[in-house]
Amino acid sequence: MFVTCCRCTEGADGGTEACADDEVLPISAVLTAAGMAKSSTGAEAAKSDETRVADSSKKLHACARSLRSRIDKDKQEVWKKTAAEFEVQKMIWQSLSMKGGEKLKGIAAMIESKVEYAIASHTKDLDSAIEALDTCLEKNKGHDLLSAAMSEAIEEIKNCPKTLAMQELASLLDSAAEELASGTKSRSATDVDDPLKRSDLQGGKLETAIRGAWSVLVIRDDPVAQEKRLFVVSPNGQQQCAGEYVMLPETANGQPVWEQKAGFFWLYSGTNGMWIIGAKDAKDKNFKCSHGLIFCRTLHHGVSPDQVDGVWERLHEDSFLEDSSIVVSSKIRPSQSLLVVTPNGQQRCAGNYVLTDAVAHGLPVWQHQSGKSYVYCGTNGSWIIGGSDAKELGFNCSKGVIYSKCAAGGVMPDKIGGLWLRLSDSKFVEDSDLVVTIKPQRLYVQTPYGQHRCAGEYVPLSDRTANGYPIWEHTAGSRCWLYSGNNGMWIIGGNDAAAKNFACTRGVIYCQRVHDGRTPEKMVGNWMRLDGEKFREDAAIVVSTDPPSLHVLCPRGQQRCGGEYLLLSDRFRHQPVWKQRGGHLRICTGSAGAWEVINGTPKEGGLEEQPLLR
Numbered sequence: 001m002f003v004t005c006c007r008c009t010e011g012a013d014g015g016t017e018a019c020a021d022d023e024v025l026p027i028s029a030v031l032t033a034a035g036m037a038k039s040s041t042g043a044e045a046a047k048s049d050e051t052r053v054a055d056s057s058k059k060l061h062a063c064a065r066s067l068r069s070r071i072d073k074d075k076q077e078v079w080k081k082t083a084a085e086f087e088v089q090k091m092i093w094q095s096l097s098m099k100g101g102e103k104l105k106g107i108a109a110m111i112e113s114k115v116e117y118a119i120a121s122h123t124k125d126l127d128s129a130i131e132a133l134d135t136c137l138e139k140n141k142g143h144d145l146l147s148a149a150m151s152e153a154i155e156e157i158k159n160c161p162k163t164l165a166m167q168e169l170a171s172l173l174d175s176a177a178e179e180l181a182s183g184t185k186s187r188s189a190t191d192v193d194d195p196l197k198r199s200d201l202q203g204g205k206l207e208t209a210i211r212g213a214w215s216v217l218v219i220r221d222d223p224v225a226q227e228k229r230l231f232v233v234s235p236n237g238q239q240q241c242a243g244e245y246v247m248l249p250e251t252a253n254g255q256p257v258w259e260q261k262a263g264f265f266w267l268y269s270g271t272n273g274m275w276i277i278g279a280k281d282a283k284d285k286n287f288k289c290s291h292g293l294i295f296c297r298t299l300h301h302g303v304s305p306d307q308v309d310g311v312w313e314r315l316h317e318d319s320f321l322e323d324s325s326i327v328v329s330s331k332i333r334p335s336q337s338l339l340v341v342t343p344n345g346q347q348r349c350a351g352n353y354v355l356t357d358a359v360a361h362g363l364p365v366w367q368h369q370s371g372k373s374y375v376y377c378g379t380n381g382s383w384i385i386g387g388s389d390a391k392e393l394g395f396n397c398s399k400g401v402i403y404s405k406c407a408a409g410g411v412m413p414d415k416i417g418g419l420w421l422r423l424s425d426s427k428f429v430e431d432s433d434l435v436v437t438i439k440p441q442r443l444y445v446q447t448p449y450g451q452h453r454c455a456g457e458y459v460p461l462s463d464r465t466a467n468g469y470p471i472w473e474h475t476a477g478s479r480c481w482l483y484s485g486n487n488g489m490w491i492i493g494g495n496d497a498a499a500k501n502f503a504c505t506r507g508v509i510y511c512q513r514v515h516d517g518r519t520p521e522k523m524v525g526n527w528m529r530l531d532g533e534k535f536r537e538d539a540a541i542v543v544s545t546d547p548p549s550l551h552v553l554c555p556r557g558q559q560r561c562g563g564e565y566l567l568l569s570d571r572f573r574h575q576p577v578w579k580q581r582g583g584h585l586r587i588c589t590g591s592a593g594a595w596e597v598i599n600g601t602p603k604e605g606g607l608e609e610q611p612l613l614r
Contacts, residue, residue: 059213060177067170082153165198212309231332233410238314239381242410243362252287262359273299334364337439360395381407440470446542453478466502488514572602
């Protein structure tokens, strides 16, 4: 029996979660009440804009100075590295005692002298220092007196495109700041994109500051390419405004408008030059207003909502609160499939769910593989697992047997925090074992230098999780599992981990980085392997979704040997073994050390079968 969920969602703004027809407070009124200047009209607005222009000009100059400071720091690091490599290089020369004769010793002495000069003089005369290093590389040709590391260090000094890009960006910022100070706004929002990309600032605070200051340079109606789909996340309040927004053909106040998909809200540019998420009252005014529930106080000057600098604010009671958790992005995409694990009850809801084209309150809907239940966002703001009665109402309800305690607010079901509740008898109970996560894929582990029994294929368990994440079990019966330990790391463990229900960190292989929700195949960095009594870093360990396989072609004979062979966890004569997909043939190493294709399983010490291929 499906019933309507009780509403006990946490993190909701009191009185602001009902339908879109509720009274909403004009942002302009709130700003005035808070003593803030209106930014749409009047002398105060002009003064505010002048102040912003002056501040942005100063910020652009400051960013340019920061870039040049970073350039100097990077140069020092490169030269420091070169000096360290040079000390190693001199030790190498001494250990070799320069066996090449007096001529070679003379060339080495010249190179040593040039490098010492370059290191000593680069801060005063960089051009001469570079010229000296060029001479070193030229003299080294045909003699290999410089180690690979030393040569690379010299090349790094000579060829530094990142440094050149940062120098160009700093000059661009200074030029733009001078234009801005003179009252000129002639730049495009994209003018700074390529220099920033080449400078590789990695989206840090400096890049954010540059983009924020640059936005003032942009002409208000600059035809910047806007994203046609945006996604809003607001987990702490005004959750009904969250979800997917689609660009409309119409514009408002010279800027695009996005409509919440299957919802009641719009993202538009108000008459005050700010991005606003408003409801029906704003639409009824053709957006000739500044009404809304969420807005960004920064004047956007044509910069799109997902790129505008500044913290977004949401309405709470009768005032607006800054909320750094609010995100407007073009890059958020829902998972194609979900896995629901509910071992203690409502087991018919367990299993795999596939993303559909349906949308409920701006958020996606997933359908169970049986077609009988759905994961959707209800009118109460929670994620709900409901049945056909919810679908018949177009999901404009809160009917279901499982729901999230926290409001969705644009956060996907597999990432929502807090507990889930399920219907038990006639009431909802919290269930810490109930998990909604991404549907994992089969994984393949390669570990050629040790812990060979852990190698091979792993399949996700459909009815169990560990510490809120999927568990994969080895298919070869070697009693190995890949799981998330309670330290947040991916681990390959055995019976001892399983005996503790994986509420541990036991294992023989683990990834040394905390996964933060990333699946094992997406982890960056090396894995650690138990070798004796110590863990050692092993760059050869690979976890992937693609089976490590071999393909055999034999068109002129023994055609049955053809096809795909999958890597097994077995080892024979200390070498890996592959098994023919759907067959009994295997690739292994023979007694003579050659690779062979044989029929059946190779056995140590047994009679060696005549190979089919060698």
